[in-house]
Amino acid sequence: MADLAIRQPLPLETPLIEGQPTYGDISRDVARVVESRPPRFWYIALAVSGTLTLVLLGVLTHLVRTGIGIWGNNQPVGWAWDITNFVFWIGIGHAGTLISAILFLFRQRWRTSINRAAEAMTIFAVMCAGIFPLMHTGRPWRAYWLFPIPNQDLVLWQNFRSPLMWDVFAVSTYFTVSLLFWYVGMIPDLATLRDRATTRIRQLVYGLLSLGWRGSARHWSHYEKAYLLLAGLSTPLVLSVHSIVSFDFAVSILPGWHATIFPPYFVAGAIFSGFAMVITLMIIARRVYRLEHLITMTHMENMCKILLATGTIVGYSYAVEFFTAFFSGNPYERYVFINRVTGPYAWAIWTMFACNVFAPQLFWFRMFRRSIPVMFAVSIIVNVGMWFERFNIIVTSLHRDFLPSSWGHFTPTIYDVLTFAGSVGLFLTLFLLFLRFLPVIAISEVKGVIPSPGGKGGH
């Protein structure tokens, strides 16, 4: 891989992996998660998340039978929680791509312990995101109309000028490439699981999934080239997906939506929320499966630094938006921002500021960056804040636009809440299944960042 060269630990660096494990130790420690009976925590968590997933199925069934009127969407707030949730989940996914693609190209070796789980999280988050626009169409069985393929039902040609159309392409490309990246990266580890398998079924399933991997030099050479190429392909996707999601809003002329800073601002926010989710999940996983020596405090601290950096970028964007609202001399623009901080949804924006801008500032201090309880709390607070950010952008701009006679108010219904809670359940269920059946840490990559048995640098 491209980062082979700097894998040689420098004398001044603290080792990334603690306890000086051997290659065999790493294989065993990671495979153990999949091979042994899951701990009690796993069953309890699956019961809860599984129940929520069933709730999701129930609500969606009711929604399809009745119509999206069961949600609180109204006129003028035609987009509300559904699009908020869509942007929220898409954003969560970004950490995975950033870690697997951009940090790889930046030769950040610490990514190796967390990239697998983050990539899995990306895929599950995009799946959750997909539910919302699909259901918002009201007739999900006609979803193929979104694709430019001939359809018999009516003479319909997709509106390529609509950013919602661009979303379809951006998100499906993103999903495909993320899935490929995840899977290709996993092949050597699947082969490890196959080789260690003790039951016929495991041998068969992992054998099929590992595509005949034998670990020969030729395999590795092809694998590393493919990985580098996929990293290169994924890098623009980190920027493009959320930029296009931001276009959904920014191409309009609605005050509070139409801002040229939206693309990079959305991307920073996405990475911010994604890392918060990785921190939340990793804190639990490393504790439950005793992986603290592989996902060390150094990893956690680095993620906290990224949280601080991206949270501050998000804060910068808020500031620039507010400044420009006043600076522009545009009375509508100005009103929207005054309304955001003082209007009926003011509580939401102050929650957002507190969660996204102020909470991560704790991470200026090393003490907090290395405290598991603090980072666990902040990571959850950040995701609450990022959900509210999307809610603010969407609802406060829509509920009061140019004409006071067409102003309105949005109140969520129980179905809004249940759909969102259900999507959280689906996400967690998929993640728990991932923990159960697939290697949670990239075994072969972590082996690359520990000193080789000969004692002479990386492998």
Place this chain on the structure above:
Amino acid sequence: MPTTTSVPQPQAAFSYRLEESLWRRGRNVLWIIALAAWAACLFGWATDRYNFLGSYLVHFMFFLTIGWGAMFFVMVQHLTSATWSITLRRLMETIMITVAPVTLLFLPVALGLDVLYKWAAPGFFDPHNPDLAFKRAFFNPPFFLIRAVVYLFVWGVLAFVLYRISVTQDEGNHQESISDARTWSAPGLLVLTITVTMAGVDWVMSLDPFWYSTIFGVYVFSGGALAFIALLILVALALRAAGALGDVITVEHYHDLGKWLFALTVWWAYIAFSQYMLIWYANLPEETAFFHHRAEGSWRYLSLLLVVGHFLLPFLVLLSRAAKRNLTVLGLTAAWILVMHGMDLHWLILPSVHPHGFHLHWLDVATFAGVGSLFGLVFWYRLRSHPMVPVGDLRLAASIAHQNQ
């Protein structure tokens, strides 16, 4: 996997300083250019203040944005503990410290405020229009100048402190310098971003007093970061040609610089596209005015040139690994990008001065040489006062030995 014995090491006998005769020659050339150019600038100021100030602002911003880029990179390298770039760090810092003379060079802009900026005329913003209350409070000469002093002070302090810390490291307190540099870099980056954004709004965006774009600060900053990497490549190549650096900067480092050049070319294009596309799509007259001016007369061709020259060409060239590792190709691309950065600033600033079309003026040459020679002199004097690589950094050997793949 190369072992540490087979790669270039910092050589104890090598001083990493310029040969005195070479340095003198460079200094003499710079002084001659400076004197001639400033004489021409003074003549321009006296006879054609309007054109002079337009060209002057372009070239002042040209070197200033590069200084911002340098500050940004120095701090980012500290914060990420990057190893590969240690061997380049002193050159980065020497470019960074050129921000020092900006304080002086801002004077013509301050003195020519009423010529350059339409809003500086009393009563420009209708005093009876409540929507313009913020603009009236924000854009008036005293407040504008106070802000400028704040920016200049902040940049001066940041550049000076970071430079100082690095130089102290040469004398041997490695760990302390590293932690000092990191302590300054994190808040420094934040303060730099805020001041750069505000300076972009004040000095460039306000040339069109009613136009606004939230991404503008990021746009100016990204152009500067790109131009800085381009200049760094050229400086390193020039020193290499003069045989002044031994082999501490290898093709591996150029390859990585080439990757940065590529990444920032794409980043600049991403920001420029975001700004253009969103304004074009929404089609609001108060926003499209900016691009309308730049589609008028020969400005249209400059706009198109930026799409092709600032993005497409370098993008296609730098995609290839071989190009990034070929020093001639890399050098030419870097030079081309610097020209394009100049064109970008022409495109941002001069449509307010020459609304009907792009044309080069003799004052463009004079102001470029004037501002550039002063930046060059600061660079040149600083370059002599310390070794050209951070010899006190214990990671230097690892940095020199850096390999891609």
